[in-house]
Amino acid sequence: MRPRRSVLYLPGANERALEKARTLPADALVLDLEDAVAPDAKATARDRVCEAVASGAYGERETAVRINGLGSAWHDADVRAVAPVGPDAVVVPKVGSAADVHAVDRALTDAGAPARTAVWAMVETPAAVLRAEEIATASERLTVLVLGTNDLAKELRAEFVPGRAPLLPSLSLCLLAARAAGKSIVDGVYNDVRDAEGFEAECVQARQFGFDGKTLVHPNQLDVCNRVFAPSxxxxxxxxxxxxxxxxxxxxxxxxxxxxxxxxxxxxxxxxxxxxxxxxxxxxxxxxxxxx
Known part of the structure; x- marks a missing residue:
């Protein structure tokens, strides 16, 4: 069993953040080439992230790279660069179907990714939620579903409220799909890094639902997340x-x-x-x- 209590996003263009992550108590790191990187910094971030992965400096932390989505101007170059350095996983945003998973799986194989490099599929649209079982069972290389709750809420036109009532049906469907397929699943991010009480409440809710852990946007969320998702x-x-x-x-x-x-x-x-x-x-x- 590999714990995935805390999955921390790191901006791929930020050399200092990538360096600091070597000492952070995260179970998994996602070196981000997508949302956290401006278009004119994509190429530089790609080189920096590949160098960081190849260094092996993150120890036992599961190290993943979030590439740009299928159909984007950067997707193919991301796959060609990332696959040969063999991260533990490639995180794919806005996966919408089994066909998307198949396309990424083939592209990684063709680009030289080792068999141990997994695919983590981000579920962040209504269509993806409705096809969550199809996505979760699409490939042996796919091992984790990652909830993208910010984009999902936007697509649903839902409000962010304590308890996340508008999102609960989607969370439940994705959790059912992951467990039926024997895959792991991690919850989406909590945006207000200053609200420690609200963040802990959402971690507890996710643990009670059955999520394996939670994606994070700031290192100050790590200790609470690790504590909540670990057995007492x-x-x-x-x-x-x-x-x-x-x-x-x-x-x-x-x-x-x-x-x-x-x-x-x-x-x-x-x-x-x-x-x-x-x-x-x-x-x-x-x-x-x-x-x-």
């Missing part, structure tokens, strides 16, 4: 008790048992094992950062 000490202790209790029950010929006043059966053990696996992955990730 109480979660880990409860998971261990669930597994131990059911193992004893099975040894005694029973299929169910009570833990903390609640009935436990095999499906709860599966959940508990996932909690422990995530805890171990997060611990290994953070221990690796401390050791460098």
């Amino acid at each position: 000490e109480a979660d880990v202790e409860h998971a261990r008790r669930v597994i131990e209790a059911l193992e004893r029950a099975v040894a005694d010929g029973r299929g169910v048992v009570t833990v903390d006043g609640r009935m436990v059966e095999n499906l709860h053990v599966e959940q508990a094992r996932r909690v422990l696996a995530l805890h171990e992955a997060v611990t290994a990730r953070e221990s690796g950062e401390t050791g460098r």
